[in-house]
Amino acid sequence: MINATLKELSRHLTSGEVTSVELATQYLDRIKALNPALNAFITIDGEKTLEEARAADAARAAGEAGPLTGVPLAYKDIFCQEGWKTSCGSRMLDNFVAPYSAHVVERCRAAGMVTLGRTNMDEFAMGSSNENSYYGPVKNPWDFNAIPGGSSGGSAVAVAARLAPAALGTDTGGSIRQPASHCGVTGIKPTYGTVSRYGMVAFASSLDQGGPMAQTAEDCALLLNVIAGFDSRDSTSLERAPEDYTRSLEQPLTGLKVGLPREYFAEGLSEDVAQVVQSAIDTLRQLGAEVVEVSLPNTRLSIPAYYVIAPAEASSNLSRYDGVRYGHRAAEYSDLVDMYERTRAEGFGDEVKRRILVGTYVLSHGYYDAYYLKAQKIRRLIADDFRKAFERCDVILGPVAPTAAFDIGQLADDPVQMYLSDIYTLSINLAGLPGMSVPAGFAGNGRPVGLQIVGNYFSEAKMLNVAHQFQLATDWHARRPVL
Amino acid sequence: MKWEVVIGLEVHVQLNTVSKIFSGASTAFGAEPNTQASAVELAFPGVLPVMNRAVVEKAIRLGLALDATINRKNVFARKNYFYPDLPKGYQISQMEQPIVEHGRLAIQVGEAEKVIRVTRAHMEEDAGKSLHEDFHGMTGIDLNRAGTPLLEVVSEPDMRSPEEAVAYARALHTLVTWLGICDGNMQEGSFRVDANVSVRPFGQAEFGTRREIKNLNSFRFLEQAIKYEIQWQIDTLEDGGRIQQATVLFDPDTGETRMMRSKEDAHDYRYFPDPDLLPVHISEAQIEAVRAAMPELPDAMKNRFVALFGVSAYDAALLTTSRATAMFFEAVASASGQGKLAANWVNGEIAARLNREGKDIAECPISAERLTGLIVRIADNTLSSKLAKQVFDALWESDLSADAIIERDGLKQVSDTGAIEKMVEEAIAANPKAVEEFRAGKEKALNALAGQVMKASKGKANPAQVQEILRNKLAG
Numbered sequence: 001m002i003n004a005t006l007k008e009l010s011r012h013l014t015s016g017e018v019t020s021v022e023l024a025t026q027y028l029d030r031i032k033a034l035n036p037a038l039n040a041f042i043t044i045d046g047e048k049t050l051e052e053a054r055a056a057d058a059a060r061a062a063g064e065a066g067p068l069t070g071v072p073l074a075y076k077d078i079f080c081q082e083g084w085k086t087s088c089g090s091r092m093l094d095n096f097v098a099p100y101s102a103h104v105v106e107r108c109r110a111a112g113m114v115t116l117g118r119t120n121m122d123e124f125a126m127g128s129s130n131e132n133s134y135y136g137p138v139k140n141p142w143d144f145n146a147i148p149g150g151s152s153g154g155s156a157v158a159v160a161a162r163l164a165p166a167a168l169g170t171d172t173g174g175s176i177r178q179p180a181s182h183c184g185v186t187g188i189k190p191t192y193g194t195v196s197r198y199g200m201v202a203f204a205s206s207l208d209q210g211g212p213m214a215q216t217a218e219d220c221a222l223l224l225n226v227i228a229g230f231d232s233r234d235s236t237s238l239e240r241a242p243e244d245y246t247r248s249l250e251q252p253l254t255g256l257k258v259g260l261p262r263e264y265f266a267e268g269l270s271e272d273v274a275q276v277v278q279s280a281i282d283t284l285r286q287l288g289a290e291v292v293e294v295s296l297p298n299t300r301l302s303i304p305a306y307y308v309i310a311p312a313e314a315s316s317n318l319s320r321y322d323g324v325r326y327g328h329r330a331a332e333y334s335d336l337v338d339m340y341e342r343t344r345a346e347g348f349g350d351e352v353k354r355r356i357l358v359g360t361y362v363l364s365h366g367y368y369d370a371y372y373l374k375a376q377k378i379r380r381l382i383a384d385d386f387r388k389a390f391e392r393c394d395v396i397l398g399p400v401a402p403t404a405a406f407d408i409g410q411l412a413d414d415p416v417q418m419y420l421s422d423i424y425t426l427s428i429n430l431a432g433l434p435g436m437s438v439p440a441g442f443a444g445n446g447r448p449v450g451l452q453i454v455g456n457y458f459s460e461a462k463m464l465n466v467a468h469q470f471q472l473a474t475d476w477h478a479r480r481p482v483l
Numbered sequence: 484m485k486w487e488v489v490i491g492l493e494v495h496v497q498l499n500t501v502s503k504i505f506s507g508a509s510t511a512f513g514a515e516p517n518t519q520a521s522a523v524e525l526a527f528p529g530v531l532p533v534m535n536r537a538v539v540e541k542a543i544r545l546g547l548a549l550d551a552t553i554n555r556k557n558v559f560a561r562k563n564y565f566y567p568d569l570p571k572g573y574q575i576s577q578m579e580q581p582i583v584e585h586g587r588l589a590i591q592v593g594e595a596e597k598v599i600r601v602t603r604a605h606m607e608e609d610a611g612k613s614l615h616e617d618f619h620g621m622t623g624i625d626l627n628r629a630g631t632p633l634l635e636v637v638s639e640p641d642m643r644s645p646e647e648a649v650a651y652a653r654a655l656h657t658l659v660t661w662l663g664i665c666d667g668n669m670q671e672g673s674f675r676v677d678a679n680v681s682v683r684p685f686g687q688a689e690f691g692t693r694r695e696i697k698n699l700n701s702f703r704f705l706e707q708a709i710k711y712e713i714q715w716q717i718d719t720l721e722d723g724g725r726i727q728q729a730t731v732l733f734d735p736d737t738g739e740t741r742m743m744r745s746k747e748d749a750h751d752y753r754y755f756p757d758p759d760l761l762p763v764h765i766s767e768a769q770i771e772a773v774r775a776a777m778p779e780l781p782d783a784m785k786n787r788f789v790a791l792f793g794v795s796a797y798d799a800a801l802l803t804t805s806r807a808t809a810m811f812f813e814a815v816a817s818a819s820g821q822g823k824l825a826a827n828w829v830n831g832e833i834a835a836r837l838n839r840e841g842k843d844i845a846e847c848p849i850s851a852e853r854l855t856g857l858i859v860r861i862a863d864n865t866l867s868s869k870l871a872k873q874v875f876d877a878l879w880e881s882d883l884s885a886d887a888i889i890e891r892d893g894l895k896q897v898s899d900t901g902a903i904e905k906m907v908e909e910a911i912a913a914n915p916k917a918v919e920e921f922r923a924g925k926e927k928a929l930n931a932l933a934g935q936v937m938k939a940s941k942g943k944a945n946p947a948q949v950q951e952i953l954r955n956k957l958a959g
Contacts, residue, residue: 080529093528100522102529199529206758234531235760313758316561319572320526324624336622340565363563363753372755 002030002162003480006071006219009165013060013070020060020070024053024114027072031117031163034483038139040157042077043085044117052114059112068226069112074164076155077118078125079210080199081105084115088201089123089133089151092321092328092347102199103234104168104210104227111226116164119154123349124318125175125203127151128418129411132351137408140183141481146405146447149179155213156183161483166214166223170200172207173306174400174425177437180213181400181450184439186467186477187213188220191457192432193238196231202317204310205236207429216477217438217467221245224460240458248465254288256466259393263299264424270403276441276449277399283473284397284466294389294396298381302427305382307419308362308375309430314352315359321347354415383431386456395466396454399424404443424452434460438467439476448476485685486717489693490648490678490709491640494655495633496665497609497673498541503630504608505532505575510631512671520611520626526570531759534559538632539763541664542582542606543773545634548658548780549586549601553770557582557606557763562752567624568611576635578754581605582765583634588658589782590650591800599651600639607633628672634664640679640690645709649702652676653804656702657781661806669700676705680712682720691716692726696733696740708733712740784809792822801830807844814851819858828854832875849878856885869942870894898945900952903936906944907952910935921957929953 001009001018012018028046035041049072056070080086080098082105087093101109109115122132130138130153138153140146141161148157152169156179159167169176171189180187188211195210202208212223224245231237258281265274285291323329323343330342348356362371389396401421411418428435434457437450451470455463471477503510506523522530539557546553560578586601609631614623636655642648656674660667667674676699681691696712699705711733716726728746733739779787781803788799788809802812808829816825833854837847857874860866866874866889877888889895897903910932911918921928929950936949 080527086528088528096528098529099527197529198531201528202759204758233533235533236758312755316563316573316753316755319563319565320528320570322565322567322572324567325525325570326527336567360753363755365751365753368753368755 002026004165005215006068006166006222007216009071010067014065020053020056020114021050023070024049024072024116027116027164034161034163037144038141038157038161038163039136040120040138040154040161040163041074041117042087042089042120042133042135042154045084048083049115049117052109056112056114066111068222071113072116072164073108073113074116074119074155074158074167075105076121076152076167076169078121078170078201079105079168080201081115081118084118086118086201087134088125089121089135090347090349090352091134093201094134094328096327098199100199103196103231105199107227107229108168113226116158119152119158119167121154122151122175123352124201124314125151125170125172125208126314126351126355128174128178128421129406129408130154130179131408131412132349134349139408140405140447141483142184142447143405143445145407147182147408149182149401149405151175151179152187152213153179156180156185156187159183159185159213159215160481162480166212166219168210168223168227169213170203170208170210171429171435172203172209172310173429174422176211176213177400177425177435177450177452178422180437181452182405182448184448184450184476184479184481185213185215186217186220186436186438186471187211188224188436188460188463189428189434190224190228190460191434192429193236194228194434194458194460196229196234196237198231198233198237202313204313205317206313207306207310209429217436217464217471218246218249220436221249221461221464221468243461245461245464248461249468251465251469252288253284253466253469256284256289256395257393258284258289258291259294259389259396260291261294261296261299261389261396261398263296264398268402268423269399270443272443273399273401273403273449276443277397277451280440280451280470281397284470287469287473292393294392296382296385296389296427298378298385299423299427301378302382302430303419303423305375305378306422306426306430307358308371309379311355311359312363312372313359315356315363318348318352318356323347351415379430382427386427386431386433386454390456395459395463398452398454400437400450400452401425404445404447404449428454433457434463436463436467438470439479440474441476484721486682486720487685487687488643488645488713489640489681489683489690490642490645492638492642492648492651493677493679494636494652495609495675495677496545496636496655496659498538498632498634498664499666500535500537500541500632502535504535504538504606504632505630508630512668514627516623516625516627518627520629524570524611524626524629526572532575532757534760534763535632538606539582539765540773541662542604542634543765543770544662544664544777545604545636545659546583546586547770547774547777548662549583549588549604551586551601551604552584553765554580554582554584555765556580557765559606559757559760560754561757562754564750564752566610566613567622568613568626568629570611570626570629574608574610575757575760576607577605588651588654590647590654591796592644592646592650594795594797596796597647599641599647602637602639604634604636607635609633640681645706645713648678648709649706652702652705654781657804661778661781672700675700678705678709678712680709680716681726682713682716692728694726694728694740695730697730697743699733704733704735707735707738708740711738715740778806781806781809788812788816788822788826792816792826794822794826798826798830802826805844811844811847811851815855815858818852818855819862821858821862824858824861825854828858832872836879849875853878853884860885860889864898864945865889865896866894867896867942867946870896895943896945897940897943898948900948903940903944903948903952904956906936906939907949907956910939911956918957929957
């Protein structure tokens, strides 16, 4: 049952074929066996997990079960969860036990889902390789020499290695889609404002969005039904009528207009990724989709714009980690400023420090207009590109990353090269659009490659429909690494 | 050289909302340290600010009262700096487009009136407090105050003397308490003043270099601090020195200002729009709703008192220093039909007595109705001013009406011509020397005779009548 989808698990639990405790035990055993090699989890607490599973079984016995009651789930260590260490992959929060739960955790717990543990991630969600965790790098289950992608690498690996049937991640510049692509799982970053950020440790507030990662698009839709929706505690949460993200899954794709941005298939895209994406497009064409070429001319500006805006917001968001009230504090210091400096020097890793420095610089007096304001202007241009493109198509397709997963350590000393690999994902966050990654094949070296689907605002149901139909016609999502 | 003083004030007005500007935590003063700080004020990971709309309503009220522009789109910005009592490492404030801009506030200095321009008033959150005493070389942090809503009200450098600065601060204090948006408690920090002070030679167009005196929490300190600062700047310049732009603190114990930080140490606050908060849009309807609920403002009331009751502008300004006082006065003046008398009593005896006993007009033992009873009896000559004071004292101590006190103590003024004539004749007969002096042209002698009559009447004879009858008798 370890390979079952959420939908199948839900059916097995409903039929009584399995109990929640049995399921939880099965996953906990597998985590215990494989996590030492994969390093996908930062925190596991079997007792807590089983306690939740027992409560789920009791709810079922009392006739109070919903469709996902008793189904296990893993959380990226960025979502505050009451009573659980919430480290965000950082030494700074290594001792931080959250006194409250994030909105999405509350929603999942209210739906009866059982916490399997807290997954590894790049520190404060900053990174594309999961090498920036205080808890060490996460291994890609398809190839232990490969990075799993980041920053939600632990969540992607947990699903790919079947340590969890599904996991939640966050995506600020591709952090759900890129690891999903590199690990061969399905993940969706919803429209900005769809999922409450309350209790989600902030990296870049105007870009951060939580979302599901699972084996299938259908499972993502089921999870999105649980976590999406208005929350008055997040001012950027959108007040919209609740929707059923599964409602369009079965629609045929006849007449679907698929846009291919010419800038996504230009120089820089590796041959094997191009081939995988091309064959996925062929599949969709066979399913009735019509292909049109579109243009997103400002794509290349997304990298500088993102790497100004995200660090600017991060430099301010991370100021609260000062050693005064919680988290790491240097053991010895001579005065207040010394305490700040030592605490932050010890508590943050290199990539986080790099981004705080960049962010502080671009917001400084005399530089603000040249960097921050200009980046905001580019952001509007990028959103405008998409607005025009969506006048001609229903969804946009393309690669998630220029290459399949690179080797651990390969780009560790070259942050700029690593930033450049975010070229196909960043603009979606800058525009606030929904984007997803769907398993679509493998590179020549056997590492998975995902297809990116980008929708217009609030078109998640349509994107999930496209992904689901693709998954009915292919079996890439069902392939699994040999462990 | 003759120096001109230039002063501008920045006032932090704490708004009296029930909960904080970005969380549901209470704003009540005086709780145990850190008991009124929620996860939002403590800046836990992942918490988010949510705007308290009551703050906007109160800001609009002030804006309308200052005859200012209310900006329809309000963006919050982060002001970034590290300090232990600023848990997020940034203060949420407004930078561009503050909610209130281009206002004006009239002040009264003696008989002169002047209008001070208000540059802006913006919404922001207060910081916590650092407590440096009682922690054995460490600093205590109390975050109860963190997140309390503030309006920072910034004036143009329009004031030219410490007296004008104090008058402006008082007028603003009156206004915010009048509008019911601030409790005005300066000891508790609800109304804190920063003063920007500079001097320049008379006739010079450009301003001198200013120094900012931070955090003055009484009008007395404000005046002392500015006076000291002006003298210090003039002395420095006359000694050939230069003024460096700086932030200074006032020490009430020494009466001196001392430098806190120079311009070189000034923070780069790295303002940028707060991505956690959407812009707050204010509709015309919202502004109109606030306008409809506005009380009559102190300045309008002051002008009305002058026109309607014939009181001086100076008296009217005093009467309108608080809404409760103004309403008390208006009740007495209207009921008695004696505006000037009412003004004299409210600004005189009542104010002095309240001040002596440390009481507020709301705690005045004499109601407007009972004071009216007294004033009516002064106006109809039942009471001389001396007797009126006696009745006033009795009113203060009892619940009786003025008439009941007059009756009980037999304090009615004697205006019976026959009785007064009799006493006048007796006085003339008993004081031939004074009579002779008066007839010789010594006007003062008349007062001695009148005094005898008043004494004989135990102070109750109508003094004007006594004078008149005396003159008649002596002339005859």
